[in-house]
Amino acid sequence: MTSVPPAAPLLEARALSFHRQDEPVFGPLDFRLDAGELTLIEGDNGSGKTTLMRILTGLLRPEEGELYWRGEPLTWDRCSGEVVFLGHQLGLKAELSPRENLRFAIGLHGHREHSDIDDALAKVGLSGYEDEPVRKLSAGQKKRVALARLLLVPAALWLLDEPYANLDRTGIELVNGLLEAQIAHGGSALVTSHGAVQFHGGEPQRIRLHD
Numbered sequence: 001m002t003s004v005p006p007a008a009p010l011l012e013a014r015a016l017s018f019h020r021q022d023e024p025v026f027g028p029l030d031f032r033l034d035a036g037e038l039t040l041i042e043g044d045n046g047s048g049k050t051t052l053m054r055i056l057t058g059l060l061r062p063e064e065g066e067l068y069w070r071g072e073p074l075t076w077d078r079c080s081g082e083v084v085f086l087g088h089q090l091g092l093k094a095e096l097s098p099r100e101n102l103r104f105a106i107g108l109h110g111h112r113e114h115s116d117i118d119d120a121l122a123k124v125g126l127s128g129y130e131d132e133p134v135r136k137l138s139a140g141q142k143k144r145v146a147l148a149r150l151l152l153v154p155a156a157l158w159l160l161d162e163p164y165a166n167l168d169r170t171g172i173e174l175v176n177g178l179l180e181a182q183i184a185h186g187g188s189a190l191v192t193s194h195g196a197v198q199f200h201g202g203e204p205q206r207i208r209l210h211d
Contacts, residue, residue: 007034007035008068008070008071008072009032009033009034009068009070009071010033010034010035010037010069010070010156010157010188011032011033011056011067011068011069011074011157011188011190012031012032012033012067012068012071013029013030013031013032013065013066013067013068014030014065014066014067014068015027015028015029015030015064015065015066016028016029016030016052016055016062016064016065016066016067017029017062017063017064017065018048018051018052018055018060018062018063019063020051025048025051026047026048026051026052026209026210027062027063027064027065028064028065029052029065029207029209031205031207033157033188033190033205034188035156035186035187035188036183036186036187036188037183037188037204037205038179038183038188038189038191038204038205039188039189039190039191039204039205039206039207040191040192040193040204040205040206040207041190041191041192041193041206041207041209042192042193042206042207042208042209043192043208043209043210047209047210048209049161049162049192049193049209050087050088050161050162050192052192052209053085053087053159053161053190053192055067056159056190057083057085057087057159058076079156079157081155082155082156082157083155083156083157083158083159084149084150084153084155084157084158084159085159085160085161086146086147086149086150086158086159086160086161086163087161088161088162088165090142090143090145090146091105091146092134092142092145092146093134094133094134094135095133095134095135096133096134097130097131097132097133097134098121098126098129098130098131098132098134098137098145098148099117099118099121099130099131101134101145102117102120102121102145102148102149102152103117105149105152105153106152106153116151116152117130117148117152118130120148120151120152121145121148123148123151124144124145124147124148124151124174125144125170125171125174126141126144126145126148129141139166140166140167140168140171142166143163143165143166143167143171144167144171144174147163147174147175147178150178150182151178155187156187156188157187157188157189157190158179158182158187158188158189158190158191159189159190160175160189160190160191160192161192162192162193163175163191164193179191191204
């Protein structure tokens with residue numbers, strides 16, 4: 001009987017490191033993320049969490065090491081449409097409404113279906129704010145608009161940099177629920193946090209960065 005080779009990880013880092021002004025920020029770092037897995041990257045402020053995310057999104061180049069996507073060297077044309085990034089900059093236009101921002105995001109990712117926007121906003125607790133200019137929303141409400149994007153743009157991998165920032169307890173539960181649904185449907189997520197996070201969907205993998 002011919003054995004079936006194991007599937008390649010969705011995302012893999014080998015001996016990844018980064019330096020700033022000749023001082024190491026982190027590394028060498030090894031990790032792998034398979035389909036249906038959640039990994040939490042923990043560390044204090046300044047430990048390199050956001051730097052790592054910027055490397056994974058192609059905004060920075062690592063000092064050393066290699067990244068692989070589905071077993072092949074990572075290039076962004078190879079994983080185009082399969083990765084969604086949510087960072088400190090939420091990518092929202094202040095003068096547009098939540099509905100308009102999400103319509104723009106859907107089109108940017110090559111989707112044309114807009115009928116679920118109001119439903120997504122309701123699920124993140126923004127019913128009644130669909131047409132309010134984003135500049136008038138609180139920091140937590142702006143974060144919820146960005147989180148609604150995750151419901152509208154399907155992706156194999158979510159890269160979420162401090163998704164719990166500016167959220168109250170209800171917002172934190174919202175993020176956890178989104179992550180649990182992503183994993184339950186076979187998607188994956190890489191999440192950074194500088195605080196303790198408890199997930200209801202099982203214990204995530206953890207990577208600890210040190211300052």
